[in-house]
Amino acid sequence: MATNGDLNRKLRMALIGGGAGSFIGRVHATAAVLDNRAALVAGALSSNPERAKASAADYDIAESRAYGSVAELLETEKNLPEDQRIDFVSIATPNHTHAGIAKAALEAGFNVICDKPMTFDLAEAEDLFNTVKNSPGVFAVSHNYTGYPLVRQAREMILNGELGEINAIRTTYIQGWLRTKLEDSDQKQAAWRTDPKKSGAAGCFGDIATHAYNLGRFMTGLLPERISCHLKTFVEGRALDDYGTAVIQYENGALGTLTASQISHGRENDVTIEIDGTEGAIQWRQENPNEMIVRKNGEPHRIYTRDPNAPFMNASGAAACRLPAGHPEAFFEAFANIYRSAYDAMVLRASGQAFEKKDTIYPNVHDGVEGMYFIQQSVASSQQDGAWLPMKHEVARR
Numbered sequence: 001m002a003t004n005g006d007l008n009r010k011l012r013m014a015l016i017g018g019g020a021g022s023f024i025g026r027v028h029a030t031a032a033v034l035d036n037r038a039a040l041v042a043g044a045l046s047s048n049p050e051r052a053k054a055s056a057a058d059y060d061i062a063e064s065r066a067y068g069s070v071a072e073l074l075e076t077e078k079n080l081p082e083d084q085r086i087d088f089v090s091i092a093t094p095n096h097t098h099a100g101i102a103k104a105a106l107e108a109g110f111n112v113i114c115d116k117p118m119t120f121d122l123a124e125a126e127d128l129f130n131t132v133k134n135s136p137g138v139f140a141v142s143h144n145y146t147g148y149p150l151v152r153q154a155r156e157m158i159l160n161g162e163l164g165e166i167n168a169i170r171t172t173y174i175q176g177w178l179r180t181k182l183e184d185s186d187q188k189q190a191a192w193r194t195d196p197k198k199s200g201a202a203g204c205f206g207d208i209a210t211h212a213y214n215l216g217r218f219m220t221g222l223l224p225e226r227i228s229c230h231l232k233t234f235v236e237g238r239a240l241d242d243y244g245t246a247v248i249q250y251e252n253g254a255l256g257t258l259t260a261s262q263i264s265h266g267r268e269n270d271v272t273i274e275i276d277g278t279e280g281a282i283q284w285r286q287e288n289p290n291e292m293i294v295r296k297n298g299e300p301h302r303i304y305t306r307d308p309n310a311p312f313m314n315a316s317g318a319a320a321c322r323l324p325a326g327h328p329e330a331f332f333e334a335f336a337n338i339y340r341s342a343y344d345a346m347v348l349r350a351s352g353q354a355f356e357k358k359d360t361i362y363p364n365v366h367d368g369v370e371g372m373y374f375i376q377q378s379v380a381s382s383q384q385d386g387a388w389l390p391m392k393h394e395v396a397r398r
Contacts, residue, residue, distance in 0.1 A: 004037050004343060006351040011038040011343060014077065014086045014110075016070055016101055017093035019046035019055035021188040024115055025092040028142070029059055031335035032090060032113075035322075037343050041065060042086055044073040047093075070101050074108045087346060088138070091115055094192040095200050099124035102139070103131050111138040111346050113339065117210050117375060118368030120200045125372035126395050132357070132365040133398075138349055140342040141371070143214045143363040145271060147337030149306045149329065150292040152361075153317025154275070154282050155219045160314075163277030166220050169248075169256040171212040174270040178204075178242050178262040181235050196239050201379045203240025205231060209260035209378070210371045213248075214363065215273055216258075217370070219282075222250040224391035227374070231382040234263050246378055248391065289330050316361075338362050358398075370396040 004011060013032050018025020025045070032038050042065035046052040049068030056066030067073035077085045088111035091101050099119040102112050118141050119125040132139045145151060157163065182190040192198040193207055200206050217224075227248050231241035242263045248256035261267070271286035283293040290306040307325035308318040320337050323329055341362035348355040358366055373393040381389045 004347045006353075007347045010036070011087040011346055011350075012042075012085070013038045013040045014042040014044070014065075014073055014089045015040055015059065015061075016044050016073070016089055016091050017046070017097075018043070018059070019048075019051050020058075022092065023189060027332065027335055028090045028092045028113070028115070030332050031144075032339050034332060034336040035340055035343075037340070038087075042073060042077060043067065044070045047097075070104065074104055074110070077110075078108045087111060087350065088113060088342075094198045095206070096120040096198045099128050102128055106131050106135040106137045106139070109137070111342075111349070113140045113142060113342055114368070115142050116214075116363075116368070117200070117206055117371050118365070119372055122369075122372045122376045125369045129365050129369050129395055136349065138342055138345040138355065139357075139365050140338060140360075141363040141365070141368040142335065142338055143211060143218070143367060143371075144331070144335040144338055145211055145215050145286060146218045146361075146363060147320065147334035148284075148286070148289050149308075149317050149320035150284055150289065150304060151215070151219060151334075152320045152337075153304065153314055154284060154292060155221075156314045156316040157282070158220055158275065158277070162280065163275065163282065164279030165252065166222060166250075166254050166275060166277050168254060168274075168276040169216040169220060169222070169250075170274040170276075171216050171256070171258045172270070172272050173208040173212040173260045174264050174267040174272075175208065175262045176264045176267040178235065178238075179265060181237060183238070194238055194240055199240060200375065202231070202244075202375045203233075203238070204242045204260050204262045205229075205244045205246075205378050206240075206375050208262070209244060209246070209258060210374060212258050212260060212271060212273070213246075213374050214367060214371060215271070216248075216256055216275075217367075218363075219273065220254075220275060222252060222254055222256075223397075224256075224374075225249045225251050226388045227377050227381055227391050228386045228388050229378040229381040230386050231379065241382075244378065244382070246381075249388075289334070290328055366396050366398075369393060 229246040308321035
């Protein structure tokens with residue numbers, strides 16, 4: 001039997017979404033069990049009851065716990081004996097369903113790990129924030145790029161002052177898969193992401209720029225002051241943006257630039273971040289995640305590799321590693337680090353102990369609200385020809 005701290009058992013998970021044709025549902029299911037601290041035991045895998053139950057075998061979910069709806073799952077599970085019912089749900093559904101599912105799960109007494117962006121719009125995010133604050137449950141948002149070992153290494157270096165005062169953050173997230181109007185072919189992933197009724201006010205900026213923005217916030221800890229943004233839809237007939245650029249001014253005077261694209265030929269999933277400080281600079285790229293470049297004028301460039309046993313690795317970076325150097329760790333492992341950190345809080349809750357809800361290594365509801373505010377203000381700024389708009393959100397900073 002796997003042990004979870006003071007909890008001498010695995011945590012029990014239910015997956016919501018993730019049925020046939022889903023990408024992110026399978027990622028959640030894989031990451032959740034990677035460290036053998038949880039077991040996937042139940043699911044409501046599709047909004048279509050027949051498809052939901054038919055998909056259960058793909059995840060080895062027993063027929064008796066393959067539910068035809070979220071409501072059926074939550075009602076049945078909360079009435080099971082304590083030693084059988086689920087501990088948490090993972091939400092891997094389109095954006096417009098996140099808030100309702102998360103609220104219902106929290107109110108039923110379960111912990112929640114929610115895919116990003118957290119909700120459909122800012123109003124839903126603020127409402128969910130209040131639910132989380134008034135709930136005893138753990139709530140995490142899967143901004144998975146914060147889970148990479150060298151991202152956490154860089155964060156600790158920056159927060160410890162090794163780069164001096166931060167002056168600039170440059171982030172790009174470049175894809176090319178929506179260069180054509182793929183949504184017209186009923187491709188599942190394209191269809192809902194380009195539909196404003198399901199995705200929200202932004203397309204590319206809601207889907208991937210939120211990751212890029214969150215990554216800069218996580219690594220530097222800088223608080224945003226205001227934003228100027230230009231969004232563009234290049235593919236004729238598409239309802240939402242497929243390209244955009246933003247400039248962010250931070251409270252300490254630093255400037256951030258962010259570019260996101262889903263229409264750049266030949267680009268796959270290229271997340272790159274560069275951070276300039278008065279004492280040094282860092283560069284990290286998600287498609288080469290086990291290397292990070294550190295530069296200082298007058299010195300040779302240093303390449304940090306992901307090596308948990310190396311003396312140059314700090315505690316945060318080393319703790320996020322599972323393998324020795326030279327064995328690549330990447331997307332699933334980074335995702336699993338979000339789960340692992342959230343599990344620590346879930347174990348404390350299950351053991352009757354207090355746990356932190358705001359200052360967590362995993363993205364939480366504060367990050368989720370800020371992400372939705374980033375989307376709202378980006379869209380609003382673009383509609384006003386790049387006007388500077390505020391980025392301080394009081395709810396997110398409570």
